[in-house]
Amino acid sequence: MASEIAAKAQNAFVDDDFESAADLYTQAIELNPNDADLFADRAQANIKLGYFTAVADANKAIELDPSMAKAYLRKGTAFLKLEEYYSAKATLEKGSSLANDERFSKLIKECEELIAEENCDLGSSESNTVIQLSDRNSENLKVAVEQQNGTHQRKEISAVNSKYRHAFFQKPEEVVVTIFAKGVPANNVTIDFGEQILSVTIDVPSEDVYHFQPRLFGKIVPDKCRYEVLSTKIEIRLAKAEPINWTTLEYTTAAVVPPKITSTTESYRPTYPSSKPKRVDWDKLEAQVKKEEKEEKLDGDAALNKFFGDIYKNADEDMRRAMNKSFIESNGTVLSTDWKDVGSKEVVGSPPDGMELKKW
Numbered sequence: 311m312a313s314e315i316a317a318k319a320q321n322a323f324v325d326d327d328f329e330s331a332a333d334l335y336t337q338a339i340e341l342n343p344n345d346a347d348l349f350a351d352r353a354q355a356n357i358k359l360g361y362f363t364a365v366a367d368a369n370k371a372i373e374l375d376p377s378m379a380k381a382y383l384r385k386g387t388a389f390l391k392l393e394e395y396y397s398a399k400a401t402l403e404k405g406s407s408l409a410n411d412e413r414f415s416k417l418i419k420e421c422e423e424l425i426a427e428e429n430c431d432l433g434s435s436e437s438n439t440v441i442q443l444s445d446r447n448s449e450n451l452k453v454a455v456e457q458q459n460g461t462h463q464r465k466e467i468s469a470v471n472s473k474y475r476h477a478f479f480q481k482p483e484e485v486v487v488t489i490f491a492k493g494v495p496a497n498n499v500t501i502d503f504g505e506q507i508l509s510v511t512i513d514v515p516s517e518d519v520y521h522f523q524p525r526l527f528g529k530i531v532p533d534k535c536r537y538e539v540l541s542t543k544i545e546i547r548l549a550k551a552e553p554i555n556w557t558t559l560e561y562t563t564a565a566v567v568p569p570k571i572t573s574t575t576e577s578y579r580p581t582y583p584s585s586k587p588k589r590v591d592w593d594k595l596e597a598q599v600k601k602e603e604k605e606e607k608l609d610g611d612a613a614l615n616k617f618f619g620d621i622y623k624n625a626d627e628d629m630r631r632a633m634n635k636s637f638i639e640s641n642g643t644v645l646s647t648d649w650k651d652v653g654s655k656e657v658v659g660s661p662p663d664g665m666e667l668k669k670w
Contacts, residue, residue, distance in 0.1 A: 312338045319332075366500070392504065407553075473512075530548045590637065632651075
C-alpha cells in the first residue's frame, strides 16, 4: 500500500505538483515510517516548495540509512537553498564519499564560489553595521514577556499554531532557546545546527510530529552549539558567530542595526587642522540616549511591551515572582503583580473572547 502511494507521489512530482507529492509521501511514511527512501523523496518535494522541513526529512533518512548518498544530496541542496554554504559543502562532501555522482562535485564547486563571494562581500562592508534581514516571515508570533536585566535580554514568543511554546534569552556569546516540552524522551528529539538555521524535530509516537526550523537572526558556530533534554523542557544553546545583539530569534523583513558587543577601542589618525584626536563624552551621549528613549512615544504592541517592561524593571522581587508565576500558569493570558494573591494558588487562564485556551 505504501509503495502504491509512493508511486503516485513520484508521478505528482514529475508533473510539478510538489504540494500533492509531499502530501502523498507523508501518507506513505505514516504506513511505513522506517523507509529512508520516503523521507529522502519527501525532502526533495519540500526543497521544491521552499520548506525548511527538507533538512529534517533528509536527517531522518540519514538516521535510517547512513549510507544513502541521495539523502546527503537532498540535505546539501536544502542547505544551499537556505544560503548555508559551509554546512552545504560539508554535507555534500560527505555524500560524495558514498557515491560517484557528478552532481556532488558540481554543487560543491557552487558552494565554494558562493563562500568566496560571501567572504568578499563581508570584507568590503566590514565597517557597515546595518544588516538587511529577509527571507523569513515572523507573522503569527507574539511578544509575551520582555525582561531587561543587565547585559542580556529575555524574550518569550509563542507561535499561534505551535504545539510547544518556546522562549529565548541571550548573552554576549550565546543565545539560549527553551522549548517547553514536558516529558519528551531524549531519543524522540532530533536537533541539527546550520550556519544560520536551527532544526528541531520532536517525534513522539501517536502524536503529530513537531517541527521548529527558524532561520536565525544571526550566524552561529554549529560545532559549539549544544542542547539538553530535561523533564519539562528542551534547552538549546546557540554559540554566536559574532557578539551582536539579536533583536529577534528569527530573520525578519525589517532593517535593523544590531549593536556589536566589543571591548576594543578604535584608534584613528587625527585629521587636519586638529592635532588631537576627537574625544567623545560617552557619559553625555548615554544620558542623551536614555532621555530620548524615555521621551519616545510608542504605539500599539511596542507601547504595551514597553509598559510591561518598565513595570518589571522597577518591580521588587515579590512583584516579579507574581508576574512570572501568573504569566506561565495562565499560558500568557493573565499578568498579576500581587504575590499575596497568586503566590498560594494556581492562576487560571482567561483567554480573550472567541478564543480557546489550550495547555501545552
